[in-house]
Amino acid sequence: MKAVVQRVASAAVAVAGIEVASIGPGLLIYLGLEKGDGPADLEWVGSKILGMRVFEDGDGKMNLPLGDRDLLLVSQFTLAGDLRRGRRPGFDAALGVEDARTWWPAVVLWFRARHPRVATGEFQASMQVSSVNDGPATFLLDSKGHV
Numbered sequence: 665m666k667a668v669v670q671r672v673a674s675a676a677v678a679v680a681g682i683e684v685a686s687i688g689p690g691l692l693i694y695l696g697l698e699k700g701d702g703p704a705d706l707e708w709v710g711s712k713i714l715g716m717r718v719f720e721d722g723d724g725k726m727n728l729p730l731g732d733r734d735l736l737l738v739s740q741f742t743l744a745g746d747l748r749r750g751r752r753p754g755f756d757a758a759l760g761v762e763d764a765r766t767w768w769p770a771v772v773l774w775f776r777a778r779h780p781r782v783a784t785g786e787f788q789a790s791m792q793v794s795s796v797n798d799g800p801a802t803f804l805l806d807s808k809g810h811v
Contacts (some may be wrong), residue, residue, distance in 0.1 A: 665696065665698060665709045665807040666804070666806050667713065667806075668805075669713055669716065670797050670801065671691060671798045671801035671802075673797075674794035675690075675692040676793070677791050678794075679789045680746055686736075686752065687781075687786060690733035690734030690735055691734075693738065696769070697759040697767050697768070698744045698746045698758060699758070699759055703754075709807050714778055718803070719733070726801070733781070735775060736785070737783070738785040739768055739784075741755065741758045742755075744759075764787075765788070
């Protein structure tokens with residue numbers, strides 16, 4: 665499981681020009697599900713995200729946790745893309761669409777059971793994501809490589 669986590673001042677997701685989710689200050693999370701991912705991967709990535717101390721304290725240091733700030737989860741299979749050979753990405757490592765269709769709701773439920781303010785994009789839709797990255801502050805997580 666791979667995640668790109670961005671600290672944002674705001675973010676929104678639209679599908680076919682219609683906004684389906686938006687958040688204020690918090691974290692925008694692009695999450696890619698890969699073959700072989702299981703509950704341990706979700707626990708590792710999810711716990712890291714919820715425990716990240718990436719918000720500035722009174723001294724301007726990244727020292728504060730998410731707290732009651734918002735989360736926006738966006739399914740992003742292209743995080744499993746492989747560009748090591750050629751210029752066109754291969755997606756052999758991405759979880760198949762049928763398995764991902766089952767897994768994604770479980771991922772959303774996991775986060776919602778642990779955080780009160782979780783918004784999501786629309787699974788398997790062509791989404792337009794807009795965000796105001798705060799910092800900028802962007803972090804990579806990989807449950808297999810423990811980035």
